[in-house]
């Protein structure tokens with residue numbers, strides 16, 4: 071009798087890795103919860119620096135938010151292609167997702183630069199510190215996601231991935247969707263609701 | 266370390282790694298230091314966790330003795346005020362984050378898979394990574410001692426006291442970054458053990474047939490999963506403030522100093538349950554075994570543990586009664602805190618009723634377990650006195666609080682850990698710790714403990730503030746309640762306590778030199794971890810057991826006698842294990858050792874070092890992390906089939922270097 075101790079589907083019927091990603095995302099909820107609470111506490115404290123309404127460019131950020139949302143769609147297409155074992159399409163959609171993500175991060179870099187020029191530095195005020203920390207953390211999450219997507223593409227091309235391909239794509243997808251959902255919350259709370 | 270193991274005969278079979286992912290081939294050593302450093306075996310990692318924790322216990326203990334020496338007599342000269350601040354900060358940080366938590370992680374890693382009849386954990390490499398993060402984080406934290414002074418803001422590091430104005434040395438930076446790294450260990454172990462419990466239980470083991478220790482550990486992992494990110498946020502804010510000029514705790518910029526307190530205690534109160542529940546789990550295993558009865562009210566113990574896990578999230582502000590929260594918040598948190606004493610009391614009743622009418626066997630493990638019940642109750646009661654906010658306003662920041670948390674932590678967590686040592690030693694090392702030395706160990710600890718922390722109730726109620734670096738004769742007062750007398754009692758007590766712990770270390774040494782092997786089932790135990798050899802084989806079970814009962818192992822040894830309705834023994838552990846060996850599974854592939862966990866973990870302190878001293882170093886650390894992450898992702902956790910020698914062939918062991 072053969073028993074491979076790993077990679078098997080156990081008690082819950084969900085694989086270890088996928089369930090592990092779910093647990094990790096549960097933990098991430100509290101990470102962002104803490105950061106968002108900090109921002110909400112401090113967003114009105116500007117000590118002479120610019121206030122949120124003076125610097126936010128809502129149309130711009132709406133567009134970049136839309137781009138990020140679309141990347142969730144392309145991620146879904148990638149997962150579905152992976153399930154159909156279509157390597158070419160999987161690669162294509164993963165790459166598009168990564169590009170959309172990169173566009174979003176690029177937008178964020180542009181936005182940060184613009185805000186900085188308008189006088190909102192990291193140390194300017196409590197608003198500044200907590201704004202850059204919250205959105206920066208999110209940006210880092212997107213960036214990590216992009217790295218994972220591009221690595222996936224690289225690995226799929228070399229076709230030397232341990233484990234089931236479709237599952238790995240799906241798990242990276244879980245992370246990606248989570249990061250998108252967090253952005254929707256951040257966008258609403260930070261940009262749309264006035265102080 | 267063998268990657269494939271044939272249960273019989275015992276000789277491990279070696280593999281040749283054929284594939285190279287990234288840059289390094291898989292490590293294959295089955296002996297020597299490499300077999301430890303690159304291991305991903307949950308049992309080896311469990312031992313490594315425990316050894317690390319023991320080391321930090323000694324470090325933290327020395328710090329404690331220095332504190333007590335300083336306070337033994339008026340106008341103490343052992344430490345200056347600055348060093349004293351560093352000493353109590355690092356003492357508490359070490360004991361909480363580098364001793365009790367890793368020790369619990371050690372027990373959990375070793376025994377949880379065994380108790381659920383699994384051969385390993387869900388994420389073996391993640392497990393190894395967690396251990397190395399903890400070790401490197403702990404070392405990093407303590408490096409501050411040699412690099413300009415350790416952290417000095419108290420273990421809860423309140424803002425704005427933790428800012429550069431009041432804590433100018435790099436100590437707080439080391440503290441924040443070191444805890445961040447050690448916190449990774451908690452997060453990975455939480456994910457790993459939760460998934461292990463959910464997915465890898467032996468067939469038939471429903472959640473309500475799970476051993477109680479495993480249950481309590483599971484609750485703790487959920488607490489960690491959700492509490493660690495909160496302190497992570499707090500530590501990031503602190504680090505950004507100190508290293509990058511953020512304003513989070515800068516009152517001049519309008520910052521709210523309570524932000525830190527809320528974040529810290531939203532983590533901090535669940536944390537105290539993270540510290541105590543593993544020990545509750547341990548003694549819930551020990552008490553039934555040495556009372557020769559099943560645990561009384563198993564479902565109550567499970568659900569009260571889970572209830573503590575839930576309610577524990579709603580009481581954090583009882584640490585902030587004196588901070589001006591306002592009457593409504595204070596009232597709510599006061600009542601919630603009283604409520605949390607209920608599930609705790611339920612457990613105490615369950616343990617007592619487990620012993621009630623049992624055939625008690627007073628081994629050292631049992632004594633420690635009973636010690637926990639008694640002393641934890643004392644601490645719980647003083648806890649209830651703090652839950653009454655007006656009363657707490659008098660007690661807060663005095664030695665009375667110090668008495669409370671040492672009764673729950675030393676009298677609770679630490680005694681539970683020692684019960685675990687004596688109970689499980691034969692399982693892990695195949696030898697029995699000496700009961701005679703154990704008795705000395707126990708009684709000296711109990712006497713020392715009460716002499717040290719008992720008087721602190723008096724000191725506190727008499728008004729001695731905590732974290733005070735000197736006291737003077739003039740202000741000590743007189744009569745029975747004078748501070749001088751009770752301070753010296755506490756200091757004498759601390760040395761008795763230290764001798765008690767020293768005797769434990771001597772016991773370990775003596776036992777290791779004693780050639781006598783322990784019997785397979787020395788305590789007539791009840792749970793599955795005892796249905797393995799001493800120590801367990803690398804793959805734990807020759808056959809994965811199918812579970813029919815809570816206390817499966819007991820029910821395999823005993824059967825109810827229809828006539829008399831008593832349990833009578835039908836077989837022995839030796840026979841059960843021999844039978845397993847006869848029917849052993851062949852061809853068991855265990856996950857394979859890996860370089861990546863330690864390499865990845867090593868990158869973290871390098872990054873942290875760089876954040877303090879030079880971003881160039883941080884970049885180097887980042888490259889290490891990225892490199893290791895890719896190596897990790899490209900390597901599958903179990904070596905490919907073709908690497909394994911066919912267990913049926915008679916080929917010679919494959920040689921490798």
Ligand code: HEM
Pocket residue numbers: 421537538540541583584602603605606609644645646647648649651652657660661662666669670673674677678
């Ligand atoms: C019956 C259950 C308990 C109750 C009602 C309780 C209540 C409290 C309260 C109200 C405080 C704040 C006192 C103050 O600072 O003024 C406190 C402090 C503390 N408790 Fe408990 N507690 C309980 C159990 C525990 C347990 C099980 C542990 C740990 C194993 C623990 C560890 C601590 C620690 C470490 C502090 C001090 C934190 C600090 O200020 O540094 N408590 N407790």
Ligand SMILES: [Cu+2]
Pocket residue numbers: 533534537580581583584
């Ligand atoms: Cu508390």
